[in-house]
Amino acid sequence: MKKLVILFASMFIMTIAVQNVSAQDPQSATADAAANIITPMTIQKIVDLNFGNIASPAQAGTVVLGTDNSRTPTNVILPSVAGTVTAAEFTVTGLSDATYSITFPNSTTITNAGNTMTIDNYTENATNILTGGSETFKVGATLNVNADQAAGAYTGNFIVTVDYN
Amino acid sequence: MYRSLITAVVLWIMMAGNVKGQATITAQAFAEVIEALTANETNQLHFGRFATESNGGTIIISPDGNRQAQGQVMLVAGPSGPGQFQLSGFPEASVTIQLPDGPAVLVHQGSNKTMVVDNWVSDPPAGNGPTTLTNGSALVSIGATLSVGSYDENPVGFYAGTFQLTFAYN
Numbered sequence: 509m510k511k512l513v514i515l516f517a518s519m520f521i522m523t524i525a526v527q528n529v530s531a532q533d534p535q536s537a538t539a540d541a542a543a544n545i546i547t548p549m550t551i552q553k554i555v556d557l558n559f560g561n562i563a564s565p566a567q568a569g570t571v572v573l574g575t576d577n578s579r580t581p582t583n584v585i586l587p588s589v590a591g592t593v594t595a596a597e598f599t600v601t602g603l604s605d606a607t608y609s610i611t612f613p614n615s616t617t618i619t620n621a622g623n624t625m626t627i628d629n630y631t632e633n634a635t636n637i638l639t640g641g642s643e644t645f646k647v648g649a650t651l652n653v654n655a656d657q658a659a660g661a662y663t664g665n666f667i668v669t670v671d672y673n
Numbered sequence: 674m675y676r677s678l679i680t681a682v683v684l685w686i687m688m689a690g691n692v693k694g695q696a697t698i699t700a701q702a703f704a705e706v707i708e709a710l711t712a713n714e715t716n717q718l719h720f721g722r723f724a725t726e727s728n729g730g731t732i733i734i735s736p737d738g739n740r741q742a743q744g745q746v747m748l749v750a751g752p753s754g755p756g757q758f759q760l761s762g763f764p765e766a767s768v769t770i771q772l773p774d775g776p777a778v779l780v781h782q783g784s785n786k787t788m789v790v791d792n793w794v795s796d797p798p799a800g801n802g803p804t805t806l807t808n809g810s811a812l813v814s815i816g817a818t819l820s821v822g823s824y825d826e827n828p829v830g831f832y833a834g835t836f837q838l839t840f841a842y843n
Contacts (some may be wrong), residue, residue: 588767
């Protein structure tokens with residue numbers, strides 16, 4: 509009977525703790541994981557995203573850049589001189605074997621001399637597990653090319669966010 | 674109560690750690706739209722002067738400008754030559770040459786009588802790939818065969834027509 513009382517008491521303390529968690533922040537409900545999240549995540553860019561050379565199409569089209577550096581054009585001609593074609597590459601570090609999520613922008617605008625194109629539908633080949641405390645993954649995306657897109661080198665920035673699950 | 678306060682503090686610290694768990698980075702995105710391919714006709718395809726007899730014949734101009742007659746056609750000296758087109762575009766890109774799908778019709782000025790041009794040939798050859806814009810340009814020569822009718826079918830005079838070539842990046 510004495511043991512039973514102790515058990516009740518400890519449950520009571522746990523209940524208080526959980527309520528406190530709720531009062532502070534719903535995220536902290538995963539208390540076990542939270543205790544380990546002292547190693548901050550870092551993300552480092554290894555390679556930028558580069559769609560390479562594209563011939564201006566008569567009608568609007570797209571180029572899908574895969575994480576394997578492949579390019580799939582629709583209504584766009586890819587000239588034999590491909591230029592530099594690279595899927596983006598990032599390395600994430602953090603707590604060993606933790607799972608994490610990756611967030612991309614919905615859409616990114618790249619510009620040249622007042623002309624614009626958009627990039628969307630980002631893809632990645634991550635496992636979302638920090639095996640051994642890090643993971644390197646590649647990022648592809650879709651480039652939307654306008655009809656009679658003006659010639660030039662287009663550039664823009666996009667933000668990648670990673671966070672523990 | 675004291676214990677729950679400690680718990681709250683500990684949780685707050687853990688939450689702070691949770692916020693730091695997130696990391697962001699800015700990467701750059703690039704794409705280059707290459708300059709459009711342009712073509713200018715620098716020489717018109719010209720079969721030159723010739724005389725025809727009762728049955729007519731053919732005149733063949735090769736891309737290198739060699740002119741030959743077959744049948745009852747007699748070539749006469751004077752200007753003649755292949756069509757020549759100067760392409761310009763992205764350096765070292767390869768280009769497709771597409772010859773006319775069918776014959777071109779040359780019309781006699783004054784009578785509406787016609788001659789037909791076909792068997793198009795180009796140098797570099799038509800099709801995918803073989804033409805490269807060395808330093809951003811390439812010269813394409815076009816030859817063809819002119820079919821000449823009898824004297825009645827093709828009276829003396831000047832005949833002219835048009836044909837269409839398509840050049841594209843590939």
